[in-house]
Amino acid sequence: MNHTVLRGVDRAAFAVAFVDRLRHAGVPAGLTDVDDLVRALAASPPVEMSTLYWTARISLVRRHTDLAAFDQVFAAVFADAPPLPLARSAGSTGRRDDVHVPVPAATDDAGPGGGLPWATLPPAVAETREPDAPLRLPERRPSALATLAERPFEELDSAQLALLGDALRAAVAGWPTRRTRRHVASRAGRRVALRPTIARARRTGWEPVEVVRERPVRRPRRVVLLCDVSESMRAQATAYLHLMRAFAVVADAEVFAFATTLTRLTVALRHTSAAAAVAQASAVVTDRFGGTRIATNLRALLASRHGNAVRGAIVVIGSDGWDSDPPAELATMMARLRRRAYRIVWLNPRAGIPGFAPRVAGMAAALPYCDRLLPAGTFQDLTDAARQLQSVTCTDGLKRPTLTPAPRIIA
Template sequence: MDRAAFAAALTEKLRRRGVRVDLSAAATLTRALAAGNAEVPGTPAHPSVPASPTTPGTPRTSGHLYWITRICLVRRSEDLPAFDAVFAEVFGEAVPADGPRNPPSSVRTRSRPDGVSEGTGGGTTGEPGAGDAGHGRPVRGRGRAPLPWATPAPHGPPSPARVALSATEQETLAQEPFETLSDAQTAQLGTWLAGAVPHLPRRRARRRRPGRGGARVDLRATLARARRTGWEPWELARQKRVRRPRRVVVLCDVSESVRTQSAAHMHLMRALVRSPARAEAFAFATRPTRLTPVLAHGDADAALERASEAVTDRFGGTRIAGSVRELLASRHGAALRGAVVLVLSDGWDAGPPEDTAAAMARLRRRAHRVVWANPRAAARGFEPRTGGMAAALPHCDVFLPAHTFAALREVVAAVADLRRPPGAPRP
């Protein structure tokens, strides 16, 4: 059953009958249907609706469905008769595959020449509500499409529904390492991380605009004001610099050594790409791959799937120095100039440490700031002893762990420069 299509179709049908349904009622009903997997004890059944067999993922009885839809969609007592009529009409004309097997007693049925029963409780047979009430499956009525919420079953086993996490559960799971999280929890925490991205750093542009407290006097505006005071510049107009979002560039390691952390790091990259800063995202193992267009997709699952297909060297070896040099020499190398560069990697490099140090030194000279997030930095007794990490660390402004979603939130704060008190010198 497509819950969203069912909620949208039912609310539209109620509005056509004069019931005042809120704008957010369809979304509320969708969430209620997703959460109504278990029967609520003590829920009364509607007198005209019989019970139905239990089906996973749907209300256990038609009476349960009646009260869920009524609570979510009806706000006025005078709309109850119209709601009852629409509910009886819908489930009398065509019953969803997971719904009651017999029509309500208040709805009469008659047989058509083709052997299909149709309801006579106030509905028309030509609209996309006609169906087989006796067999519980939608049919086509006069060439129209079937009910929008009665979708065919997908091929293969159904995917488990995602249960929405509460704020407390999100904060608790955000402290857990990536290895202990399921795919569904990782996806939901990725959405939580995208909502926690603050305003990213800003830079002073060359343009100026009128503003109080500016250090420069706006001569044209000052002379315009002096016309009202006999050409005496009594009030000075000032200008200040325009501040624009500073560019953010993310380099994410997707080699074999960070296989368990790559999915969460991809969610961080997508959150930064879709932020107001519109970050540039690159994944690298042996060579850099630009992922900005695919990660900007509105659907998180589709974006991550396309990103996985785009990276051809995923879960292979690691060449940090070669990837950084190739990025600096490419047409995207100009994006690094004056940007905040975030590197997500454990620092394991197959090349010589001298090459890594030279590449990172060149990257640091071009960038405004370099933040390195290591998923292994939170381990007890960790020291950057690997050749690549030890060579790159002197050229990094901030070094942080990146083993949990809470740690990734700290990484975002470091990228936004929120960890530095106002007025303090930069590291």
Template sequence: MSKVTRFAARDPGPAARVAGFVGHLRDHGFRLGVAETDTALRALTTVEGADPGQARLALKAVCAGCAEDVIRFDRLFDSYWMADGRVRQKVLPSERTSAPQHVRSSREDHGAEAGTAGSIHAPEAGDGETASEGTGKLVASTARNLMKKDLRELVSAEDIRAAEAVARRLGQALRDRRSRRRRAARKGAQLDLRRTIRASLATGGEPLRLARRRRPDRPVKIVALCDVSGSMTVYARPFLAFLAGLMRADPASDAYLFHTRLVRITEALRDDDPLRALNRITLLADGFGGGSRIGGNLDQFARSYARRFVDGRSVVVILSDGYDTDPPEVLDAALKRLRKRGCRIVWLNPLKGWAGYAPVARGMAAALPHLDLFAAANTLGDLAALETRLGRL
């Protein structure tokens, strides 16, 4: 065990040190607010705060919020409080922004955030699986296509209008019928005794008017992730139109593009002018038509956006051909993680429409066990035809 950090005398007191520690955890991806600092201090007063073992356990109970945090906590605790007797980092709040560099931030593992330049993470590996397919166009590659493509060449305003209608119909087909809650309704299977009795007071206790309740149909949130890597370029037109239509039809839906990195395009697609919306995406989607990292991107999605935007009432629609440069285990783990949000997952693969297609690409094979629906979709017409199948989900 390394020695306890000796804070310099000019450093502020214990409260500031604990605040510094909470900041240190926050810098490493713990989701902690100001209230947690207060809780941590109060927790320390209930135990022997000067005893490192007890302080560690107490701070762990307060600051860790999930199983992953628990695993990472000890290392972060050591790096702050047990730094060989040295202060690695001033606890003065103004200098807290300089995060210690000797502990790798988990945030950096999951690729760059939207808005920064993407970088190639996967080495050129695992391409043997696709080589056997024969056509050069379908080989997944990690090379970023730096030539910007203008999406307006691909999608017209008419496409978007047609897609809007399709998206609206799909949204209606995807209702959540699993609810066991009931809501007051004029017609319904169950009596609402509470309201019936209240109403019966007016008729001298005779329940003449029966109030009823039923399960409400609740709309689901559609979260669409569209693969725009090189192998998908030919299909990008209907899919992008679909995304644009979906955003306009359903204010609760959410859309992302991915190739070598993941970009949230929801805000851009909600632009009043559909063509200006596409223009904005063109700017966002630099690298369009390049390589595909499905596993890595889905993993990043599951860890970041999904925490906020995906819940038990979401349907995640993945539009991709399944040619992945990441190892299939990554995709498997990512989908498993995503499923934990309680959502349903639909994978629409343009290749599935081909005669004799089998999901042999390793990525696709790894994904299959996690999917609620695996279907073909090449054109807007195909998407529209999915209505009945989605309704059954």
């Protein structure tokens, strides 16, 4: 079996280095010539030195006046070259021919620069000296979001809350749409549009030659968020502002903050900068970290001009349920809200605590009118709640569960 001359040598590196020496000698070889040499060596690996000579000469030399310079460079490179790159060593048996060989030591007779410049450096990862050593895998560390999954909001700084905002916007990026009663002309529609079809039939003597079809228009399901920013929700207030901003930017939602009064934050939270939006929203809410009047704020919402936004919408209420209004009044307002809204979802930061029971008066009064009660006390809870809201939107046939409050109510 004949061994090739350049066995174990990177052909592309050899061609680039050899052409570089030819250029220093005055031979005008370009990138096309390098590509021709690499393709020729791959198509017919040279077995003898004469074959390599003619392959390189035909690929690189274009003028008769350059033959003398080419012969001089070829002789300087291969006349006294050491045999390391041309034959295999005893310890390299059983390996592939394209494995790179180490660079030999530089000598004075090896041409300008010394050594063989086309030989690729050895791999950066050395083999272990102990053959029986166990395999060591790289340590996999959690991402920045994974490390914050179970941490409560009061332990997060501003940068980590900004990551939360980005994660929430990504969670609601594919907000689903709903079918409306309006229709638009479309060739893929299944329904015949009578008025456009009859209007075009006037041109053909009232014969409907061209039938116009239409399809229903789909729009994103409307979302209305009401988040508690009272004293009992101090730790979750900023995180809930990021949640409201995510829905306001992505799903075109109407968002409100409430403590003792109701404040609309839709315009403020649609700012392009998340930090500026949260700072502006915090400045707009004048009763932040005060008392809580959930029933009063729901009455104010339904009586205002924004009350029509609740019709057919998913209403999300983020609160721990502590309310200074009477529980019966809250139950009355929740009943009115349920008749007007499509679904009602309550986010409670304490719902994820083991052994949680809705025994607070406000939470117990509102729970029978809620479709879902979701925990929202940690980073992971809030992102999961944002994804579950999409499933509530997609489930048109969702039945309202029959929820009963706990027997004992703590006022």
